[in-house]
Amino acid sequence: MILTNCAACAAPLAHNAPRCVRCKLRYLVRRPGRRYCNATCQHDHWRRGHKQMCKKIHRGGNAEQYNADKKYKEAVAVAVEACADDTKGQTCFICTQALHWKTKEGLVRGCACRGTAGFAHVSCLAEQAKILCDEAEENNLSNKTFTDRFGRWYACSLCEQEYHGVVRCALGWACWKTYVGRLEADWARGAAMTELGLGLLAADHYEDALSVQEADLATLRRLGAPEHTILVTQNNIANTYHELGRLNEALSLQRDVYSGWLKLYGEEHERALRAAYNYALSFLRLKRFEEVKALLRRKLPVARRVLGSEHEVTLSIREDLCRATLDGESSAEEKREALRMLEEIAGVMRRVMGPAHPNTLNAHSILKFYRRKFPWPTA
Structure with a gap:
């Protein structure tokens, strides 16, 4: 994780918190109305070992x-x-x-x-x-x-x-x-x-990822970053909310992100299509299957036309549409067709993305689950 907490007591850091003069390690100070630690933290941390590490950190290019x-x-x-x-x-x-x-x-x-x-x-x-x-x-x-x-x-x-x-x-x-x-405003540093x-x-360090993403978003807002940059970061945060099980927060944020991309670029832009898929995924995880199907049925023809049938986003839209069909209120024939489509999607992902890609592994895992749930012949 990047250094977003007090070195002594782990309290959240303000972006302009005071730092150790030599190695630039940050500490918080008391502010009116905020429950921050005081300058004692720095002295305490110094006694608990920072004295020995300070020079080494300084030689290594300072704390960050x-x-x-x-x-x-x-x-x-x-x-x-x-x-x-x-x-x-x-x-x-x-x-x-x-x-x-x-x-x-x-x-x-x-x-x-x-x-x-x-x-x-x-x-x-x-x-x-x-x-x-x-x-x-x-x-x-x-x-x-x-x-x-x-x-x-x-x-x-x-x-x-x-x-x-x-x-x-x-x-x-x-x-x-x-x-x-x-510098904090440098584009490369932000990227x-x-x-x-x-x-x-990607490595499943969800809490650490969220800490970095929230620090990123706070920095972008403070610097007055353009709207499309803010939307990218908010989408990343929403995806992390998903992994942490904070599903209602993810749904609310994905709704805002989807609306933002539509206003900026229209429904045929890849960003808008990705946002639509992520928004639908939020509904899927909350078991709101009819809303998933309504949204993705509108977006699938657009994705095929704009991105192609074998694009990652198109395949993901098809996959989640199948899952909503299999788990929701659908006819036996619709479920049978959805299962057949899942087999096709898993094969395409394996060919296009490779057998070890997380999307491929996830597609085969999903297919295996629904084959057990609906043991029908699909040929």
């Missing part, structure tokens, strides 16, 4: 940088261990070595690449992304070019599939440690915080 470097190393170790069986005997497609020449870390692969493709060191992926983004900044390339290159922080340059799971988390920390030292939140979410 020191924390980011530490969390990055931990996340890389977790990712390498999780990918160990898949990466055995392989080499990095960037540096062509099995072990990284400097860090001695092993390989990872968390995309849709197959066979011997896609294996890499997190350090190599991070360095590749950093070089591309630095080049765009140094040469004053267009915002679109910089945004496209920033995608290397979260998507494979070979298959163009977004990384998932603990690999996404490690890259999130890599991105954050690269840009954390920039890095977003990537960190998404990485933590």
Whole structure:
């Protein structure tokens, strides 16, 4: 997690809370009407060990940088261990070595690449992304070019599939440690915080992800960020609410996000279609099946026309429409057709996204559940 709590007592931090003069570690002070801790926290933390760590943190680039470097190393170790069986005997497609020449870390692969493709060191992926983004900044390339290159922080340059799971988390920390030292209003720093939140979410660190996302949203609002940036962050928070079981909060926020994208871009924009799917998913988790079906039946033809039949969003819309049909008030023939469609969707996801992608695994898990619930032949 980024440093959003008092170092001594873990109380929530104000963005302008006082800091240790040398290492910039933050502490809260008393403010009228707020139950914040007082300056005693800093003295207490100093006595409990910060005195010994302060110089080391200062040498590591101050508190946020020191924390980011530490969390990055931990996340890389977790990712390498999780990918160990898949990466055995392989080499990095960037540096062509099995072990990284400097860090001695092993390989990872968390995309849709197959066979011997896609294996890499997190350090190599991070360095590749950093070089591309630095080049765009140094040469004053267009915002679109910089945004496209920033995608290397979260998507494979070979298959163009977004990384998932603990690999996404490690890259999130890599991105954050690269840009954390920039000014708060710097675009890259803000984008890095977003990537960190998404990485933590991908690795199931939901509470940590929410802490980062809420800090991100507070920063954006304070800086007067454009509406589309606010909507992206609110959507990420709503998705985290889902995972934490805060379903009514997720539904309310997804409604606002969906309405916001419609006003900005209209119903045929990918952002609006994604928001519609997420909004419907909120209804599905609350077992409001008729509302799911009404919304997704309107959006499915649009998604097919705009994004294509094999796009991730189109497949997800179809999948949740099938689930609402199978769990809601539907005829036997409608349920049979929904089960057949789920089999088709699972096969397409496996072919397009790869067998290890979370969406593929989830699709097969859903199919297995409904096959047990409705043991009908679907041929």
